[in-house]
Amino acid sequence: MKGQIKLPKITCFFIALHLSVALNYFLLAQIEEKVVAEPFPFVYYHLKNGLTVILAEDASLPVVTIAVAYGVGSKQDKVGHAGLAFLMENLMFQGSLNVGPMQHFSYISRVGGRTNARLNEDITVFFETIPSHQLPLVLWLESDRMLGLTISEEHLDRAKTQALDELIQRRFQEPFFDSFLLFDQILYPHFSLFHPIFGYEEDIISLKVEEVRDFFRSYYVPNNAVLCLVGDFNRKRAKELIEKYFESIPKGKELPPEPEIIDSFKGPIFKIYVDPLVPAPAFHLAYRVASLSSDDYPAFKIMEYLLLKGKTSWLQRRLLRREKLVVRLDGGLETRGRLSFLRLFAMANNEIMIDRSLKAIDGEISRLKSTLVPLEELELARNKYKADLRRSLETTADRALFLAEMYFRCLSLEEIARQIERPLKVSPSEIVGLANRFFTDENMAILKVRIR
Amino acid sequence: MIKKLIWVEIILLCLTSLQSQEKFRRLPPYPEPIKEWRLPRLESAVLTNGLTIGVISRKNSPFLSLQLMLNFGEGSSPENLPGLATVTARLMSQGTALFSRTDVEDKIESIGGEFEIHVSFDRTLFSLKFLEPFLDEALSLLSQIILQPSFPSTELDAVRRALFYEIVDRRKEADILAEHQLLRWLFKGHPYERGLFNEDSLRLISRRDVQAFYTRYYRPENAVLIIGGDISLGLASRKISHYFNIWKGEKSAQPEHPILSPITERNLGFIDLPRSKEATIAIGNILSNRFASDLFPLLVINQIFGGSPHSRLFMNLRETRQLTYMAFSKIEVFQGGWLFLIKVKLPPAFLSATLKEIDREMNRLVREKIPTAEIEQAKSFLLESFPLDLEPIEVMTRRAAEVLAFKLVDDHWNRWPENILTLEANRIIEVAQKLFSVPMSVVVVGDSRLITNFFEEYDQIKVYDYKGKHLYTMSKGEEK
Structure with a gap:
């Protein structure tokens, strides 16, 4: 047609390319x-x-x-x-x-x-x-x-x-x-x-x-x-x-499928491991608890603080401070895949103390299952949890790491606050109910470590 | 024509895409302009009983940090009872008029707290960090510990035992052994020497000694109480007054901090640590603190010499010559003087070569002109990295407590950036020449079977045990 400039296809392609680049920059500003x-x-x-x-x-x-x-x-x-x-x-x-x-x-x-x-x-x-x-x-x-x-x-x-x-x-x-x-x-x-x-x-x-x-x-x-x-x-x-x-780093291919993981656990498991190189006898103990994504998990977070975290926790108070049965006691909640456990490790001076410690732990778990946790004990556990939570958000590095972890752990970033605040709302009756459901022989594993 | 245009287009496109990929990625970018920044404001007041109080503010901090710093430490322990200052401070939190040890522990946890006691040569620090809503509970607890300790006899044994194991455990750490031996030389005859006490003196300390020490030194005019976090000076004053106004001041109990002087001859020492795969070196001397204004140039000099992985020491010994695993220097400020300390870890075979290189670097510092660019780089590093250290609220509060205790608010804290920025090269070189022209003493810790070259190089080396007892002196060429 007269008066119109007919551009070759290849030129049209480049013009389109430039336009698309410009459009991309425009879209970038609109993220x-x-x-x-x-x-x-x-x-x-x-x-x-x-x-x-x-x-x-x-x-x-x-x-x-x-x-x-x-x-x-x-x-x-x-x-x-x-x-x-x-x-x-x-x-x-x-x-x-x-x-x-x-x-x-x-x-x-x-x-x-x-x-x-x-x-x-x-x-x-x-x-x-x-x-x-x-x-x-x-x-x-x-x-x-x-x-x-x-x-x-x-x-x-x-x-x-x-x-x-x-x-x-x-x-x-x-x-x-x-x-x-x-x-x-x-x-x-x-x-x-x-x-x-x-x-x-x-x-x-x-x-x-x-x-x-x-x-x-x-x-x-x-x-x-x-x-x-x-x-x-x-x-x-x-x-x-x-x-x-x-922005210009190319997107990767589709991610490989997640490994298929068998996440069953069947207790009770009792095992003995002999290690002549350890300094003293010890034991590992774990109870399977509700998985991280479950609505019941926050109650176990509070139980972790009640039982194990800090000098005022029930097990530390009894095993370390009052009865002096063990010389080392540590542990907490652990999640791998869809399996979550409350696990602990204790070291004692001799085998008798190991057996007494296991009985004492059983006694404290029974107390958790049979009586409502007094409100002041619950408040103490909540404050310890709150302090640890605030500590994990203290510096810029703490917060950056927290966000990174939460991004992969939470379903959505809007959910973070709700998830981390939920343990603060757990009631004594919820604790009794869940303790009875989960702290059972079927959910328990014990590994005793002996020197010989 | 159209073909030409197409080719030009293709070439331009390729070039632009290549350049946009490569150009900015090839080299590290320039930093953004530095924002003007000032250290957080440090406010202070003095209560009628002589207690200095302070506030260092940080908005929105979920924690408050409460720190009581007292201007005495192990240097104030009696000569025959070294360790008494430490035992006293630790026993204070083990029981009060109202609370048992376990009550104290429970109360700390109930406010989401972390409690620490630290006794150094010239300072004693009680530090309590807790959730912001519990200020009253924290002050009430700290005032109980400081004003009404009951010094339970049963807990005295536990404190002594814990300290005993700490001292014994520390002996496994080569760098502590080396540093302590060096300090034994540098503090010889000075009260700070008592801070290097070993387990032998612990059993001599009685409850009565503890009580006497407490009565003599725990006075408000010897103390600074500071709160860091989201709080105003007005509120802090009211609250602290409420809990600490019964603390009675008596002017008579002023701790003394005699001036430390550099030692004038070079000592060479060795401690045998069998089965230690690496050798550890501690080198240092006291630097004269006659002129307080020398401190800022000194910080820059230390940065140039060994303060970071980019300082001369690390770059030369580790990066260039690959002689050591690590090599750093630091300045420690005491009320009686300044300590310059170099610490090095290395494979035993490189000991002699390393010592020669350190000597060379020390000579270079005193004799050669420090290039201006190096000085400016060190100043930038100090200025820019300082805020990183202040991130944890308790670290910022502790720094502020030291500044208040040393009465350095106006000259030091408020003028910190200017004090560094305005330093001129000549002034830095002048201070380097003035302060570093003293001989540096050397302690080596390691397995004597692996450190043979050290014994062959030097005329006389004094050999010590873990407690600092001089065992014998090795002369050059002598069989071990």
């Missing part, structure tokens, strides 16, 4: 942001590549913490690969596209910051606390390793050495290490849940570069991660920077 007020104010949104971003502002000190958590933990280790998730945590400090081995530490410490990582069955989280004006640096570092980690034979060997050193140290620090592992196997019948987070020495040694690369490509992707930023920052500027460094 939907959700606001949550409790337990402290934060907003969250998702980048195009699936990365979830949570921002919590707090200008009380010129400090920020960034935590980048990936939805992968030791649960994803396969048989023969125990320790892969742990090794991966280590490798994340061995260098990436533009950062040399261990330079991550050096960049952070040079500006007076701190960095570390944590791993459990479900998540791996990397976090840094730095002076707030250094925010671009830490975003650059985290995005660089999310975009491309360097995984060569040399890097892997270095990571293996460090992982094995740490494994030896753990074993050295806890004289009852082997009995803890055995009790894990008793409680959790599935390999994904019972194998140690730090893996097995022979598995770590045999890991191959390609296996590690596959693991990284599968799980260390934006669509399996959350970035939590807490502290003194300008929200608009922080969003710009996060988009700059993270």
Whole structure:
């Protein structure tokens, strides 16, 4: 047609491409942001590549913490690969596209910051606390390793050495290490849940570069991660920077299916483990309780404080302070997969004390089952819980780690406040009912540790 | 023409996409502009009984931190009863006129509390952190502990026993052994020497000694009581007054802190710790605190020398020469003087080489001009990293308590950033030359079978046991 310019198809394609880029930038500015007020104010949104971003502002000190958590933990280790998730945590400090081995530490410490990582069955989280004006640096570092980690034979060997050193140290620090592992196997019948987070020495040694690369490509992707930023920052500027460094990281493939986990437990289980290297006789004891997602779980949180947490708890008071039956007593609630246990470990001077301790514990559990907890005892347990909760939200690092964990644990971020406040509303009658339902022989396991 | 346009388009697109991927990722970014920031305001007042009180504010903190700092410590224990200050402080929380030990423990937990007692050479600290709604309960409990301790005899044994095991346990830690031996030289003849007490003196301490020590020193004019958290000075004054106004002041009980002086000759010591795979070194001396204004330059010098993993010591010994596992230095401020301390952990085979390098670095500090860029970097580090240390409320409150106890609010706390920022290179170099021209003494702890090269290098090395008893002196070339 006269007067009209007919552009070749290829030119139309480029014009469309430019337009689409422009549109993307426009859409970026319009990212939907959700606001949550409790337990402290934060907003969250998702980048195009699936990365979830949570921002919590707090200008009380010129400090920020960034935590980048990936939805992968030791649960994803396969048989023969125990320790892969742990090794991966280590490798994340061995260098990436533009950062040399261990330079991550050096960049952070040079500006007076701190960095570390944590791993459990479900998540791996990397976090840094730095002076707030250094925010671009830490975003650059985290995005660089999310975009491309360097995984060569040399890097892997270095990571293996460090992982094995740490494994030896753990074993050295806890004289009852082997009995803890055995009790894990008793409680959790599935390999994904019972194998140690730090893996097995022979598995770590045999890991191959390609296996590690596959693991990284599968799980260390934006669509399996959350970035939590807490502290003194300008929200608009922080969003710009996060988009700059993270938006262009390609979305990963669909996540591999979760391992199929048999999560049954059938008690009562009584076992004896002989370990000539331990300093004194001891025992592990556990009761299966309601699972973390159940409405009954918050009552067990309060029971944990009533029975075990702090010097005023029933078991500490009786076993350690009053009757002096044991010299060490620790434990608490533990969840792996859909299994939750109230578990404890105690060490005594001799076998007689072990038997007396078990009887005393039985007595305290019977008291919990047969009488309503006095209100002042309940108030004490609630205050201890509240103090621990507030403590876990105290610093910017605490809050960033809390958000990262809650993101993977809660059904929605709006649910956090309700979930953490629920134990404070548990009534004495609820406790009696649940204690009778769950503290039974069928839900119990005991492992005695003898010197010979 | 159209073909040309297409090619230009393709090349431009490729270039832009490549550059946008690569350019900003290739190098670490510049920091954002630094926001102006001031340390939290520290307010104080003095009650009629002489007790100094203070408030350091942090909005929305769920906890309050209550800290009572007293300006005496082990240095005030009698010469024949070292350890008495520690035993007294610990026994105070083991029973009061109204509460037993278990009552005290229960009350602490009921307010979501954490309670700590710390006795150093020149200070005693009682620290209680608790949930914000329980201020009255916390003050009531602390006033019971401080004003009405009952010093139960049964608990005295338990306190002595616990302390005994702590002292014995500490002997497994090489860096504590090394530091304590160094301090034995540096504090020799000074009251602070009593802070290095061992288990032998504990059994000599009686309830009567504890009571006498308490009566002599636990006076309001020797104390600073500070609250950190979301609270005003007005409210804090009223509440503290209510619980502490019965504390009677007596001017006569002022603890003394004689001036510490640098030791003028270099000592070399060794403690054998069989089966220790690594060697541990403690090096140091007292630095003159005659001029309080030298403290800020000194902090910068320490940062340059060994305060962080980017300081000279760590970069040289660990990163460049790969001689050590870690190497740091620090400054400790006592009322009687300043202590400069270097701590190093390393494989035993590298001991001699490491000591030579440390000597070289010390000489460099005194003799060579410190580059301005290095000074500016150290100043930035100190300024920027300080707020990170203040995040836990109890740490911020403790810092503030020290500042109040040392009467440094105006010169030190309120002018902290300026005191660092305005330091000039010449002043820093002048202080380095003035303070560091003293010989540094050295203690090495390790397995004597693995540390052979150390004994071959030096003329005389004094060998000590875990309690600081001089066993013998090794001369160069002598068989062990």
